[in-house]
Amino acid sequence: MLTIHHMTKHFEGAPQPALDAIEAELHPGRITGLVGPDGAGKTTLMRIMAGLMVPSDGTVTYDALDVARDTQALHAVLGYMPQRFGLYEDLSVIENLRLYADLRNIRGAQRSRTFERLLAFTGLAPFQKRLARQLSGGMKQKLGLACALLKKPRLLLLDEPSVGVDPISRRELWRMVREMLDDDTTIVWSTAYLDEAEQCDDVLLLSEGRLLFGGQPAALTARMDGRVFQLLGVPEANRRQILTGALERPEIRDGVIQGAALRLVLTADLAQPPPESLGGGTGTRMVPVPPRFEDAFIDLLGGGPGGDSPLAREMPVRPDSDRPVVEARHLTKRFGAFTAVSDNSFAIRRGEIFGLLGPNGAGKSTTFKMMCGLLKPTAGESFVAGLHLARSAAQARARLGYMAQKFSLYGDLTVRQNLFFFSGAYGLQGKIQEKAVAAMVDVFDLHPFLAGSAAGLPLGYKQRLALACAVVHQPDVLFLDEPTSGVDPITRREFWNHINGLVGKGVTVLVTTHFMDEAEYCDRIGLIYRGRKIAEGSPDHLKADARTPARPDPTLEDAFIALIEQSEDREAVLT
Amino acid sequence: MLTRLRALMIKELLNILRDPKSRTVLIVPPIIQIFVFSFAMTMEAKNIHLAVLNLDAGRAGFELVQRFQNAETFSSIMTLRGQAEISSVLDEQRALAVLVVPVDFSRRLETGETTAVQLLLDGRKTNTAQIVQGYAQRILDGFLADLNPAAGRRPATLLTRHWFNPNLEFMWYTVPSLICILSTIISLILTALSVAREREMGTFEQLLVSPLQPIEILVGKALPALFLALCSASLLLAIAIFVFRIPFQGSLTLLYGAMVIFLMAIIGIGLFISSLSMTQQQAILGAFVFMPPAVILSGFATPIENMPGWLQNFTVVNPLRWFLIIVRGIFLKDMPPTDVLANTLPMVAIAAVTLTAATWLFKRRME
Numbered sequence: 001m002l003t004i005h006h007m008t009k010h011f012e013g014a015p016q017p018a019l020d021a022i023e024a025e026l027h028p029g030r031i032t033g034l035v036g037p038d039g040a041g042k043t044t045l046m047r048i049m050a051g052l053m054v055p056s057d058g059t060v061t062y063d064a065l066d067v068a069r070d071t072q073a074l075h076a077v078l079g080y081m082p083q084r085f086g087l088y089e090d091l092s093v094i095e096n097l098r099l100y101a102d103l104r105n106i107r108g109a110q111r112s113r114t115f116e117r118l119l120a121f122t123g124l125a126p127f128q129k130r131l132a133r134q135l136s137g138g139m140k141q142k143l144g145l146a147c148a149l150l151k152k153p154r155l156l157l158l159d160e161p162s163v164g165v166d167p168i169s170r171r172e173l174w175r176m177v178r179e180m181l182d183d184d185t186t187i188v189w190s191t192a193y194l195d196e197a198e199q200c201d202d203v204l205l206l207s208e209g210r211l212l213f214g215g216q217p218a219a220l221t222a223r224m225d226g227r228v229f230q231l232l233g234v235p236e237a238n239r240r241q242i243l244t245g246a247l248e249r250p251e252i253r254d255g256v257i258q259g260a261a262l263r264l265v266l267t268a269d270l271a272q273p274p275p276e277s278l279g280g281g282t283g284t285r286m287v288p289v290p291p292r293f294e295d296a297f298i299d300l301l302g303g304g305p306g307g308d309s310p311l312a313r314e315m316p317v318r319p320d321s322d323r324p325v326v327e328a329r330h331l332t333k334r335f336g337a338f339t340a341v342s343d344n345s346f347a348i349r350r351g352e353i354f355g356l357l358g359p360n361g362a363g364k365s366t367t368f369k370m371m372c373g374l375l376k377p378t379a380g381e382s383f384v385a386g387l388h389l390a391r392s393a394a395q396a397r398a399r400l401g402y403m404a405q406k407f408s409l410y411g412d413l414t415v416r417q418n419l420f421f422f423s424g425a426y427g428l429q430g431k432i433q434e435k436a437v438a439a440m441v442d443v444f445d446l447h448p449f450l451a452g453s454a455a456g457l458p459l460g461y462k463q464r465l466a467l468a469c470a471v472v473h474q475p476d477v478l479f480l481d482e483p484t485s486g487v488d489p490i491t492r493r494e495f496w497n498h499i500n501g502l503v504g505k506g507v508t509v510l511v512t513t514h515f516m517d518e519a520e521y522c523d524r525i526g527l528i529y530r531g532r533k534i535a536e537g538s539p540d541h542l543k544a545d546a547r548t549p550a551r552p553d554p555t556l557e558d559a560f561i562a563l564i565e566q567s568e569d570r571e572a573v574l575t
Numbered sequence: 576m577l578t579r580l581r582a583l584m585i586k587e588l589l590n591i592l593r594d595p596k597s598r599t600v601l602i603v604p605p606i607i608q609i610f611v612f613s614f615a616m617t618m619e620a621k622n623i624h625l626a627v628l629n630l631d632a633g634r635a636g637f638e639l640v641q642r643f644q645n646a647e648t649f650s651s652i653m654t655l656r657g658q659a660e661i662s663s664v665l666d667e668q669r670a671l672a673v674l675v676v677p678v679d680f681s682r683r684l685e686t687g688e689t690t691a692v693q694l695l696l697d698g699r700k701t702n703t704a705q706i707v708q709g710y711a712q713r714i715l716d717g718f719l720a721d722l723n724p725a726a727g728r729r730p731a732t733l734l735t736r737h738w739f740n741p742n743l744e745f746m747w748y749t750v751p752s753l754i755c756i757l758s759t760i761i762s763l764i765l766t767a768l769s770v771a772r773e774r775e776m777g778t779f780e781q782l783l784v785s786p787l788q789p790i791e792i793l794v795g796k797a798l799p800a801l802f803l804a805l806c807s808a809s810l811l812l813a814i815a816i817f818v819f820r821i822p823f824q825g826s827l828t829l830l831y832g833a834m835v836i837f838l839m840a841i842i843g844i845g846l847f848i849s850s851l852s853m854t855q856q857q858a859i860l861g862a863f864v865f866m867p868p869a870v871i872l873s874g875f876a877t878p879i880e881n882m883p884g885w886l887q888n889f890t891v892v893n894p895l896r897w898f899l900i901i902v903r904g905i906f907l908k909d910m911p912p913t914d915v916l917a918n919t920l921p922m923v924a925i926a927a928v929t930l931t932a933a934t935w936l937f938k939r940r941m942e
Contacts, residue, residue: 372784398786408781410586412594417586424582425785453593469781479784 002026002049002155002186007058009044018044020209021058026202028154029183033200033217034190035293037488039459040206042190043083046159049188050080062155062186079153081144083160089133093124093143096132100147118146121176136361138169145176152180156187162196163486166359166514167557168564174199192486194294195516195557205297207488212300217293224265224291224299227253229272231262232287234280240500242279247307247497249273254295254304256493257500258520259539259556265295267303294517298489305494310443311471312501318350318476318508323386325350325508326371326477330380333366340366342531343380348510348524351503355519356512357560358528365481367528368512372402372479385476398426401475403466405482411455415446415465418454419472426473440468460491467498478502480511484518496521516556527563534567579787583795591765591803600764601807605757609750609811613819616749623648623707626670628655633681639692639718643674648710665697672696672707684722739907750819751906752875754811755837755898759869762804762838763862766845769796770937771858789938797842797930804838805831815906825905829915833901836922840894843929850937869895894925 002025009019019041026032034042047053048060051071060067065074087096097118101111119125122142127135132143141161148156158177162170174196181187189200197203197217205213205220213220234242243262246252251273254265264286266272275284298304324347333341341363348354358364369375371382373389373396382389387396409418419437428436441447444464449457454465463484470478478499484492499521503509513519520539527535527542535542539556546559554562591597625643629636644652653670655661664670675693683690694711696704740747773779782792812830815821848861870876872886873895879887890896897918904910904918 374780374783394786394788397784400784402781402784404777404780408777410590410778411776413586413589414593417589421582421586422781422785424585425579425782425787427578427786429578 001028002060002062002188004045004049005059005061007048007055007060009041009048009053010056016209017056018209019048019055019206022204022211024204024211024214026186026188028186029181030201031177031181031187031189031199033197033203034188034206035192035194035197035200035203036206037192037459037491038486039208040488041209042192042206043159045206046080046082046157046188046190049155050078050157051075074155077154079148079151079156081148081156081158081161083163087132087140087144087147090131092129092131093135094128096143096147097150100150104151106150114150118149121179122146123172136169136359138165138172138360141165141169141173142176145173149180154184154186156180156185158187158189160190160192162191162193164360164514166362167516167560168359170196171561193515194297194489195292197293203293205300207297207301212297220296221291221293224295226288227266227268228289228291228295229264229266229286230258230289231264231275231278231280232285233283234260234262236260238280240504244307244309244497244500246278247304249278254298254493255307256496256517256520259543261540263289265291265299265304268299294489298493301490305490305497307497307500309498309501311467311498312505314439314443315471315474315502315505315507318506320506321350321386324348324383325352325385326354326510327383328367328371328380329382331367331370331377331382332379333363333370333375334378339531341370341377341528344526344528344531344533345380346526346533346536348508350508351506352524353499353503353509353511353522355522355525356510356528357514357519357525359564362528363531364512364528368479368481368510371510372400373397398473399475400477400479401470401473402479403470403481403483405485409454409462409466409469411453413454414451415454415457416441416450418465418469422469423472428473436472436474440472444468460488463487463491463495467495471502476508478507478509480509480513482513482515482518483511485513485515492517516560519556527560529564529567535563576791579785580791580795583787583791584799587769587796587799588802591799601761601803602810605761605807605811606814608757609753609814612753613746613750616753617745621648622650623672623703624651624653624670625649626653626655626661626664626673627676628658628661628673629676630678631676631680633685635681635684635722636676639676639680639715640674642714642718643711646710646714648707661695665695668697670697671700671703672711674711746819747821747907748903750815750821751902752899754808754815755873755895755902756870756875757811758804758808758834758838759841759895760866761807762800762841763845763848763865764859765800765803766796766842767848767852767858767862768855769800770846770849771852771855774852775854790934793846793930793934793937797839797846800842800845801835801838804842805834808834808838821906823906824909826909826912829910829912830902830905833898833905833915833919833922836919836926837894837898837901840922840926840929843926843931843933846933847929847936850933850940869893872896873899875899891921892925894922897922897925 004022004024007019007022008017010017022045034045036042044053048055049067051067051074054068062074067074088099091099097115106114119128122145124139124143124146127139132140135143145161161173165173177187177189200217202215203213203217204211239257239260239262243255243257246262246264247255251267251270252264253267256263275286276282278284326348328344328346331341331344344367346354356364356368366375370377373393376390384396385399387399389396410421413421419440423433423436441450446461446465449461457465484495499509511518511522519525522539524536524538525542526533535545542559542563543554543556546554546562551558627640627643629640643649653664655664661673664673673695675695677690677692680690680692692715694708696708698704770779773782816823844865849858852858852861872890872893874890879890879896901910901915901918904914
């Protein structure tokens with residue numbers, strides 16, 4: 001048993017502790033989820049449990065071992081997989097395994113047995129000779145896991161193993177970890193994806209260094225029973241405005257878009273509002289749905305941020321247009337003999353959110369990069385705001401805003417300098433530039449941070465600054481690359497409030513993501529697999545396609561996996 | 576376009592100057608290096624250890640040894656007692672040279688017979704050994720001339736004057752050259768890191784999706800680097816003139832004109848390396864692949880004329896070679912504008928090639 005007792009970790013110079021008086025017990029035979037957004041203290045806690053860092057106060061013990069002092073003995077039973085597992089990119093799969101086996105002193109017959117077992121277990125057996133750097137994100141994580149499992153550990157610490165991994169590989173990782181769990185093993189799985197919490201036996205929910213909840217996840221979600229509803233029959237074109245309105249009501253604690261429906265969480269002890277009062281007309285009805293872990297988390301944090309977007313108020317309405325604002329025509333990209341994207345076409349209307357989904361290495365990032373001009377297509381064309389992206393590159397790029405998943409800001413520059421640089425790069429100057437920057441500062445509440453380095457911003461504000469830099473020039477089109485992965489749910493809601501508001505003003509959005517919550521906000525989704533678009537439609541449409549008698553109400557993730565399996569079956573039939 | 580370029584250049588300058596590490600790298604190492612290297616790279620032979628085996632008991636032998644003892648070149652004189660000690664003294668590098676005075680040295684001189692003293696030198700230090708040999712020859716000549724003034728009178732003597740550096744102060748030679756080499760390093764590192772750093776931080780894609788054209792991005796990176804390298808070179812120039820008191824004979828305008836062209840050539844190379852590198856580590860490695868051959872083939876340490884002909888051809892494409900000629904010329908002899916121009920034109924060609932290559936590669940790497 002791993003016992004954490006009154007443990008605090010304070011980093012020098014930080015205003016508040018990274019971990020504040022943590023009290024927890026982790027039991028063998030169970031997977032304990034360490035759940036929380038980026039910056040909550042997950043990695044710090046992991047490193048302390050692995051004996052790599054000493055707590056400022058309190059103790060961590062594993063059975064009789066003091067983790068901070070008996071590191072030698074601890075490391076004999078410990079398997080630790082850090083966030084970026086130390087794979088040697090220029091070594092092959094089998095060479096990486098051999099290296100870690102040498103380090104762990106596993107030799108002879110035991111070694112070949114272990115390799116055989118792990119290669120079969122991870123499905124990496126056919127790829128033994130492939131270089132680690134050529135593996136997809138999911139395969140890299142599996143190889144990292146295999147290396148951590150070489151000597152069967154009694155305490156296994158996995159630091160965000162599923163980050164950047166597509167839903168299929170994620171399910172496989174979970175299956176692998178489940179399979180190796182036995183009565184003696186204690187497994188800790190840290191994650192920023194709140195939906196993974198529900199798969200854990202126990203959960204430690206961290207937020208800003210504090211332990212908000214410890215125990216079985218169902219115990220937390222049970223608190224929300226009877227408070228979560230789906231609002232169905234909403235006119236599809238208005239669902240974003242209706243959500244915005246609903247979130248401003250005191251009875252509504254939290255809400256998100258789920259395909260064509262809205263998912264609403266009611267405030268405890270307040271009466272349920274009649275569905276037609278929410279602005280969707282008489283056809284709307286409220287159906288209770290089972291609560292999720294995230295609902296409970298938001299409730300613990302005091303509810304969502306409301307539905308208002310001051311950003312949308314600043315934005316002018318985009319002119320109407322019947323022609324698609326973003327268009328891909330037969331996009332193809334080949335790298336040598338390998339075809340990454342093959343004949344991909346889609347069109348996005350004004351004021352529409354279009355999502356590109358697909359497993360790692362399927363070609364969705366390549367498609368995305370061709371759409372924003374970062375890659376030149378081998379064949380085919382892409383258009384932004386009616387402009388040909390290759391022929392009038394600069395004009396087309398001037399109309400788009402881009403936000404990458406990691407905050408691509410200049411960390412050494414101040415918040416103000418970042419804003420002035422990005423607005424200047426888009427050709428704003430003088431009074432207009434100053435007005436635009438001032439508006440962003442007001443909208444995103446950046447006043448207190450203006451003179452500080454962007455690198456020193458709290459994570460939530462980095463997210464805001466990144467969005468501010470992407471929209472300061474009032475683009476017609478927004479390109480988002482997994483914009484809210486790892487971000488805390490409140491900031492994520494604020495972010496989507498802004499996007500919903502912008503879309504209401506006629507801004508067109510293209511988003512690529514692994515993150516099913518983000519995909520639910522899309523009007524339409526293009527599912528990419530092996531370089532081809534295998535499905536296109538609204539989230540509800542995709543879910544309907546994946547509906548089977550065994551699974552009458554599939555989630556978007558179920559639909560994602562089912563559609564890919566169907567496509568594989570079709571290919572198997574053809575070949 | 577000018578608005579975008581201005582924004583980019585301000586960003587670039589702020590990015591370098593706001594980072595305490597790159598700020599320090601820009602100022603402190605060049606200053607330390609110009610001081611340390613100036614004193615370290617002496618071309619003179621000083622502080623030489625000499626061993627003497629004087630087998631002669633006479634006056635002449637004693638006097639000759641005295642003359643060696645009084646020479647500034649030799650910081651210490653070790654007296655040996657026998658032949659057996661010679662090899663170990665040289666072998667263990669306790670002395671660079673051993674002077675052996677034969678038993679009959681005084682007697683033979685008195686009787687007017689010819690005689691010889693032996694100088695054994697450590698050939699491992701080729702250059703210093705040659706210089707010491709020259710010194711020793713001069714001491715012996717002086718000794719003989721004083722011994723027999725009449726016999727020493729020669730019909731003609733050689734009168735030497737060293738122009739531009741009358742006292743052959745080695746620093747007059749090394750310090751101006753160091754300005755060239757240090758400003759090469761600064762401009763090369765600044766530009767080599769610039770694109771690679773943005774690639775590593777993920778900001779590069781953010782630049783590429785903005786309306787900035789590739790050529791604007793390159794200009795926006797080249798000009799701030801040029802500005803900072805010029806500042807750094809000016810600082811070194813001031814140190815050379817006011818601290819080392821190297822006479823500055825020529826025209827500052829000509830020097831700065833040539834310097835801008837030279838730095839652009841180097842910046843082209845730096846941007847080329849940067850376009851090629853995915854990480855800052857690769858960029859630094861690339862810069863260090865370029866630096867040593869550029870310095871050695873510049874004529875800084877060894878004259879280009881002494882290199883084999885085929886190798887001399889390579890030095891033509893080395894911008895440092897031409898800039899060294901200009902800097903030394905302007906510093907020490909007020910090089911006329913036509914000569915400056917003649918040595919600048921090759922650099923113009925080199926800069927055109929490196930900048931074009933960098934632009935070409937930069938655009939290519941985006942596809």
